[in-house]
Amino acid sequence: MEERTFSDISFRQYLNEDKLMGSRCKKCGALYTPPRSLCIKCYGSEMEWVKMKGTGRLAAFTCITVGPKLMIDEGFNRTNPYCVGVVELDEGTRVDARIEGVDARNPETIKVGMPLHVDYLHREEGANLTTFLAFKPV
């Protein structure tokens, strides 16, 4: 895999390219999402990129009616809530993500443990391109 620093900046660049990437410690094998450049298990600093399968299950979630500006700009408000959650990836690590394709107005229908697949929500273009990491039901 190409040379990129094991950083949040690289993590976000990969999301722009529709890739969910983690880092693995070459010394002890510990896996991290988002990536770390320093292994906090063995303090090894030799890492390699790992492309995550992008599948997992919903570990926990919430449906938010009063969000920050970032989400108000996305069109969400008190009558149009959004769902975010913690996703446990099949590889065993976790990520925080938007949960799409669920009914945030009826949270009772959203179940902890439900299987999910990664999705990438791109915003803006060119140099301004940013991406929300998202997951949706399989």
Next chain:
Amino acid sequence: MKKQKKLSRGVAVVGAGMSNFGMFKNKDSKDLFVDAFNEMISSVDKGVDPNEIEALYLGNFTNDFFVHQGHWGPIISDLVGIAPKPSTRTEGACASSALAFREGVFAIASGFYDMVLVGGVEEMSKCTTEEVAEGLALGTYPYEGNVGFTFPGVFGVLATAYFAKYGASHEDLMNITIKSHETAPLNPKAQIKLTIRDIMRNKMVKAEKQGKPVPQWEDEKAFLRDPAANPVVAWPMKLFDCCPISDGASCMLLVAEDIARNFTDDPLYVKGIGQGSGRGLHAAGDLTSMEATKNAAHEAYNMSGLTPADIQFSEVHDCFSMAELLHIEDLGFFKPGEGYKAIAEGLTKRDGSKPINTSGGLKCKGHPVGATGVGQLIEVWKQLRNEAGKRQIPNKDLRIGAAHNLGGTGGTCTFTILERR
């Protein structure tokens, strides 16, 4: 086994003061801190010359964001006549002033100072609810904020994880809300001095006056189930699961133990003091527990030689109802998955075996975030010194009380145990 943690010399609390907590149009951070300071000075039983204060440790989360003014240490220090002596601002999100308390304790324990002022201040009410949510979200982990998490959202997540693991439900959280509202009217400093029944009655009277259909609820839980009365903020956290937006200030006077009785015959001693750091939802081991709280508790129990059973009562950081449930388990008061049952049995009420948040908690006392940590310790001060008035814990010889303060999404937690000898 690692050696027992200890202070190089003992530290005592000899004075405490708090402003009213609430939303104040005509007072800002500075005015509120002066209120707290004046009450602190008058609380010192044998009097104190403020010129003896050698340094200030001040907790403030983000007045930078809320009122566009940073660098509050020297501003507050000058206001109460401590400048040019040192002032240090501590920031640990909503645990900012518990960190100030801790730094003040260490400064005295080191032998460098004999008397320091510790406290906190926050001014939030000039912002809209959305702005406050955004300001507080500065204290989340970047990966959380980037996808739109808010503070209530994080506790919503923890609630769904807890419910799925232990089979509890939002009905169980209602017991926490009802309890906080029961004791708050007995606290003259509380922001919300109304029981849930008072609020129900007010809404009925208001509807009648306006000629609208008068709502009817069978009991408090029926009210809390009604989405019109208790709308979702961040599922399953609803309006009445959340603390209010508050302004306020708090402070305490710390002195070396060997001079404490120059100021009062009834000082409180720092028996245990602990702190921990969390790692965000994506890296947390268990979404039904906070490792920062566990580490803080471990340090404080280690230093004090006490166990959870020895803590006679505690304030815990109930920014959201779900938070109170997690903390009483993480602090060891109840077993994991048992806390909600203990609450339902009334064990955490003021007359229960383990009173929690006799002040009304952040839920009703208010939560001016930077002032909260020391504000919680002031409730411990009042209860231990038998000065809590109508909300005094009944029928107990109180010797050991504690306060747990949380910052961010569990990023910073403290646990402080005070002793009356």
